Amino acid sequence: MIDLLSYAAFFLTMALTYAVICLGLNLQWGQTGLFNVGVAGFVAVGAYVSAILTTPPIEGRLGGFELPMIFGWLGGGLAAGLLCLAIGALTLRLRSDYLAIATFGAAVVIQLALLNLEGLTGGPFGVGFIPRPFGALQGDADLFALSNLSVMIVTVLICYLALEHLVRSPWGRVLRALREDETAARALGKNPVTYRLQAFAIGGFVMGIGGAAQGHFIGFIAPDNYLPILTFQVWTMLIVGGSGNMRGAILGAVLVWAIWAVSGSAVSALFPTEQQARAASLQIVMIGVALCAVLLLRPRGLLGEAGTLRRAKTRTAPKISEGTETNA
């Protein structure tokens, strides 16, 4: 039973780090309609910057500033936010899917940088000895797990309340107005690029914090943790939970992480070792199909967006698409 308690606490802690990432994505996509395909890259930036700021120095690698953890988390968030700002500034004036392509490319380059900039990131071996919250309590497994969990619950609460406050503020109303009817919002004098850029950068900041937190709970990060599959998991969490709804983002993160963990251990329990890689790829196929199915059948997710009347989706004449859909 004792093992079960600390395992449950650790599981929930990990799920809540995803919830923070998911909250950041929700501001970008759910509230603003910006499609970020590079989530893994921004999460990685948050995790690595925080690790470099807080770890003890190591021969041959930059960093080792041994700063308190809070500076690491904020620094990680800030770095990811600034990166989002740069990519947003590059693409948000152009067609809406250029942002998707650019974030995809950014994630590819960040992955390359993690692997090749060994003096900064430790290369393929990653960064170890990342201080863990309440490291002094490590002797008592339960107390350690529960205190970690409480740190994460507080973090999620802060992010949730701050974002909820933001989206209910006049600023958040402008974001939704831009998403729903850009022409009308422009007619009221709101500059779409500025608002979208702000939302994209703040979302990136939150994502970076989620990444930093994750690194500190695992204690070790490597480039393999930040493959495109991570982007996909976070997206599935948001879509399943219901984009546009902050509570949905948290619920989706816990739910999808649970499904992922259970199906992952089912794969390792049911299949012989040599077949496990194949079974794992089938696991990803199913998630891909599930994402498409949710988009087709239940586009609002489990919880959907609260408090807004979205435009009716019915159209009489079949159209090829939205036509001249742009961001500008």
Place this chain on the structure above:
Amino acid sequence: MTLQPIMDGLVNGAIIGLGAIGVTLTYAILRFANFAHGELLSWGAYLALTLSGALGALLPGLGTSLGPFSFGWSVPIAMVGSILLTAALTLAVDWLLFGRLRRSGAVTIILVMASFGAALALRNLLEFAYTSSPKYFSNALQISREILPGLRATPDQLLVVALGVVLVVLVHLLLTRTAAGRSMRAVSEDPQLSALVGIDTRAVIRMVWVLGAALAAVAGIMSGVVVQIRPTMGHDLLLPLFAAAILGGIGSVPGAMLAGLIVGLAEALTVQVIGAEWRAAVSFVILVAVLLLRPQGIFGKVSA
């Protein structure tokens, strides 16, 4: 500094260019960035591999090498089959997914997201079926010959470049000189207006998918012949494909091929000068440069 990177760049560039034509046509006519396009290259290669393996087992004579090339008749025959099957695959995906989303009036970005999900499913389906270990069309080794001082190429590589150029000319003629091409360009200009003058937009959509899939299958097979076949080959080419499509100007077929060659050459030069580990970053640098300096691309029109 030798001329060798130029040959490597042209070979890869031809493959990127053929894939980018599909991306640029989907983008111009169906109006969304298709993240699943890379997977069509992988599927084309694996389908051809399976077909040529089956042909070689049934009729061993087809497996013997064809002239100076590393493969026998089984590969060109399998290529035809693979083109048809890859085209059928895209039509099936369109029927299942994209067509339904279009009819429900989904905004562009939902289609992009659906293509992202489809890409993941398609890629991992290949990994499930064929495992992640690399495969080859033939085990024959090819000796590269010197065609210019300091420039060596295998017959396979020369064939890839030649086939790429021929296909671009054919697609360009198809788009500019035939009725089908005219209706495709019309839908790309204005879908509502072209439907009004009696163009069957659904037939045009099918043509776009078939054309894009056929070129993707050829590009995938070419990549399989000169490099190797892996489930992630299409995913690794996706960023170069997007970079080439945007650099060439969305909707421009010659632009896509020219930009593909530019991306290929830039990658080869980077490998030579900086190192192979940074190769994948080249496309991103090109993409950022285009978006900063000339977002409409080389041959693109300035859109509103």
